[in-house]
Amino acid sequence: MKSKLFFLLLAVMSLTLVLACSSEEVEEVATEVEVAKESKDDHEDHSTLEEVLERGSLKCGVNDNLTGFGVLTSAGSFEGFDIDYCKAVAAAILGDASKVEYVPLTASARFEALGSEEIDLLIRNTTWTASRDRDLGNDFTATTFYDGQGMMVYADSGYKTIEDMAGATICVLQGTTTELNLDDRFKSAGLDYTPLTFETNDPLQAAFEEKRCDGWTTDKSGLASKRAEFPAAAGGPEALVVLAETLSKEPLGPLTRDNDSEFYDVVQWVVFGLIQAEESGITSSNVAAMAADPKDPGMARLLGVPYGDGKVADFSFGVDPTFIQHAIKAVGNYGEIYEKHLTPLGLTREGSLNAMWTNGGLIYAPPFR
Amino acid sequence: MDIFIDKLSKLSRSQRNRNLFYQLLFLILVGFFANYLISKAMQLELTLSHFESRSGFGISHTFLKDYTSNDSRWSAYFTGVINTIRVSLVAIILATLLGTIMGVARLSKNVLFSTIAYLYVELVRNTPLLIQIIFWQIIFLKLPRITEALTFGSTVVVSNRGILLPYAKPNEDVNSNIFVIVLLFITIISFALSYYLNKKEDIDGKKLKIQNYNINGSLAGTFVFLILSVSTYFILQRPFVLDLPSLYQNSKGTYLQSGGFEFTPEFGAILFALVIYTGTFITEIVRGSIQSLSKGQTEAAQSLGLSNYQSMTLIILPQALRSIIPPLTNQFLNLTKNSSLSVVIAYPELFMVSRTIMNNSGRALPVFFLILFTYLSLSLIISLFMNFINRRVTRIGA
């Protein structure tokens, strides 16, 4: 009985050995070819655009817990400033703003997800920095929101500037440029401080309410909304003050992978297109009318329609020339997106960097020509 | 051909030969699998050179190590590792204590006591650890704010920024390392002395006497230890001085507390959460093992007139130890790895520090493997230690 098992296994083993020896060579050659192919791919252009068109949906990496920029609603859908840009790109490329697969990412996993092709596009309130652009293998498209890092303290602490906060305990979120900028600022001023790094906002807010830390630092947009909703039991908004100083520049925008120029261009020009739409006075309600009867050649080029007897301008983006039209129809122009998500948080555009360039801000689109 | 088959079947009749053959087969299979994995692993880019650059971020809890944001990322990483070891070690000891007490309590005759133990296990075990950590953080935040901190005559400071207790710190003018080394020697000597005295008492069968006064071996050793260490302390000119905590305001009006041994709310929260959570699992393990012993043991102990405490410590628990140790090791490893959840409340242990580094430098893969490797080493050390204990406990008996 036991010998029979032995013979059976012996037979099986010899058979597999014979097969394996021949396939091992093939395997080795195959791995060599694979390695060669992969290194070649790194230098060639990856065509995410083709993949998106083939797949029929856009994989967008987003935030699921930042009020105003990206939240998960009770109905199970995503809403926010960044989310609208995902929808705009999907509408532009695929003609349908609902063909997005949202992937809610934590701050530490976002770049890895983009690099390993889990997502096509990352729109998650990410700051454009040199190291992220080059070292991490990403490409930042146009900036959608100019923010800055601020510090929020209690009004009764008497702090007016960062220099007053020598030796203080500061609450900050982990894995962000905020953490590093905080350190840079305090170190360059020669001040001591103790950082308390949290992963999410809720335990941070609890600690700040109990005065566990003297200051709370994050992007000023976040501080404004948190201050506006500070519970009355802890003193309400009047108990807090955001220091005038801006510790750093935080330009936020969408990013794609390196060496992906086709897709990168499309995303970038969708962002510019929405800005230009606001400048030209096109809104989601009048875009159809404007497309049917464009006011000037510029508008016609933007919307991808012929002006008078001319031809349709096609800049070889690889998508339908009316792609900006689809985007505007789906989410509106820059102003409408801002109004819908960020104005309710108390972030006014007038006088800030996010005003139109014609009003003294930095929102500016290169010409569509 | 016939001779060949004949020889083969003769060989295969021995169990030992067949075992060898099966093992060979198994190893070949595993070998193929490993070869496949390794060939794929070679294609990944794994380098940790970016760890040598400046870290650029601060860490709030530094123990046994001075760390500033100018140090390398390796430095930051090691600070995180030390924090992990610190909280895990303390939590393991406390959790085992709590678990054993509660495990015995579960089987107590006092209905109130056993119900409390039962409720404790059922409520705490069945809720996720993350929620418990947040809960403990909120509790600790309810301590008085620093502007109204409690100070008991400048010996202890209690506020929601931490509890500070008097401690010892090295005197800067004197070399304190010598004292530590000498102290080590003194400890070894006193231990050896008390061990020797106790053994002599056991062998001789009667108590030791000096001038008709009984000597207890352990007491003698302790006495010797105290005399020697105190005298060395003064001979070396007070290498450690008292470090009293203090609460003060700096020039800008910021309240600060410093000095002494600091027990921050973050450390407290994660410690309490881990201890109480893991304690429930240990309770169940202890209870299961005690119940798996035959009831005859307890009855025999009682018939010998042993008290509850004696029968538990001398008869029941030593026998229950056999089936406690592997699941207990599981729980210790769990605890060490659950400490990685502390990023929720700003305790900078190794997982949180590595995620910060990952985010700043973008190369996640090599950092993953580093994290895996570190936790693996920590777990291996704990496992080896517990295996050693396990072998000693299971060597005796059927």
Added chain:
Amino acid sequence: MNQQLKWAYNTFSGSFYNTLITFLSLVIFGFIASNLFGFISTSEWAVVSANKRLLLVGRLPQGEEWRAWSILWISSFLIFSSLKIFVKPSIKELIFITIIFASVCFIFITQDAIFNVIIFSTLSLSSYLFAKYISQTPYITIFRKLLAFMWLTIIPLIFLILLIEDGPKPTLWGGFLLNIILAGVAISVGFPLGLLFALGRASQLPAVKIVCTIYIETIRGAPLVGWLLLAWFVLPKFLPEFWNLNETSVVIRAMIILSAFTSAYTAEVIRGGLQSIPKGQIEAADSLNLNLFTKLTLIVLPQAIRVVIPALISTFIAVFKDTSLVFVLALTDLLQVGRIIPEQDPEFFGKALEALSVVAFLFWIVSMALSNLSTRVERSMGIGTR
């Protein structure tokens, strides 16, 4: 009356320590109970009531709820009939179960779901009564076999319901549903696997023993969060390219890792059980010339597993709660929902404790049921009485 006083005295006082313990216990009881009631009565629960659907099924698209409902109905039938047939709860336990059931329905009921919830409750009640009726007829043996078969095939059935007819992508499964599915798969795949590894580690063949030990120690050596992140980013590079295996969904990868993790821990627990068997048992089995398989299934395993059932169920409960760690894979499970809903709307800021307590309650119900099960199994196996 005298006798009862005497019993009370002996149990609660008697010695000094006993009295002290009683006093302390009362103090602790009072403190915790008063704080709990205070919290429940003075909080605002809007953050939970607005997000009931999100908590239970996560990002499941609108219009696909029928899948979740059918799974719920089938499981309620299965659970309540098994409750009667296999578990046979007492009156006290029945009351407790009804209270929990009612509170869950109360917390999670919404206007459009009233009809479905009514079906759910009537189904549960009728399956319980049906089982009670059947247990008094001779059909009970067939029914028992039917229930056992259903338990074995429930996981594939759930998958079928979720994927049939162009079902939602697995990454959209979320909320409580996701945790249950992940835990079910992890336990049903991890337990047999763990059994194999435990036997391998206890085997006499050194090669098998070493390989199994390496596997168990490696998996146990790193935190689950680390393994999950590895599964997300590294596993696709290691999976072969045929059958498109390297593009499997994140959920499937999470299931693979969770099963491997469960198997490692289960293996260790079972090893403890194997160790506690007196050596004489194995020697007797060998002297009876039982082959390996018979020896294992009839002699060794029944004794080994019996001893470590509390530890095993503890491990399963831990696995169930560890499924909440899949948030690192961008999956929206119950705990992740609980953490993000306070940020949905400015009026929900700072309401984390309310959201998390409901999440804790849901986890608690399932884990409590499992641990009660383990107590009953212990009792029926007579542990602690011999």
